[in-house]
Amino acid sequence: MLYRVSADILTRSFLLFRTCGAGRRECQVVWTSPWTSPEIIQEVVHPRHRAHSGGFEIDSAWINEFWLELAGKEEGIRLQVHTHPQAAFHSATDDAYPIIHSTGFLSLVIPEFALGRVGFEGAYLTEIQPDGTWREVPIASRLEVIL
Amino acid sequence: MNVEVNEVANGHVQEHEDRESKVEVIYNGVKKKVEFEFSETMGVLRERAIKEFGNVPTPHLLSLFTTAGMEFGPDQDQKTVREAGIKKNEVLLLRPSVVRGG
16 A cells, blocks of 8 residues: 655654653654544654663553554554664564554654654665565655645 | 333343353453453453454464453363353453564
């Protein structure tokens, strides 16, 4: 599926990364949309988490609260987006512990703690395959930025 | 007579409800009703819940959580639903035990 994300959501995601991570810690957000129109990303959500320069972990109680909130709003998570200190790639930890485990789920990694220009330059997008492995996919094949 | 009929009827209804016990499972914002029997294991319920949501290639990484935060993952698969304290119509959250990156 080709997801359409507004420039505003992309910009707000970078601002969250920069504010929360402060150029020293990794950070993650998730992009959500309604089940009635999943292709249009509607919100960026900043999970409660602990983080350090080499990783993060989302608060378990927050996940429970968010699961109920998503069900109440009939929305779903389409992508997880997180930062890396330097190059963007999917680590073994990233592979093993995503927030959604369904085939086709996408994970976007932004390099340099998102301190660079807002956009997908140097970013890495990967997708869960039917056998549970991850495979890099071209960003333009899954994400379109709209004004 | 009415009392007896009612008692029989009540007994029948109770038995019927027990066979059709369900929980509501939420995964990624979607709710599904999942049937269970109290004598079944949590592993059976977890597997049945995961199948309801289809394309999940790594089921061993998902747990059922109560809304109070009690987790039933693969290490609790041998416990029966009754032993786990799960109630009819309870809301359960199907989600990863841990979410992290690095």
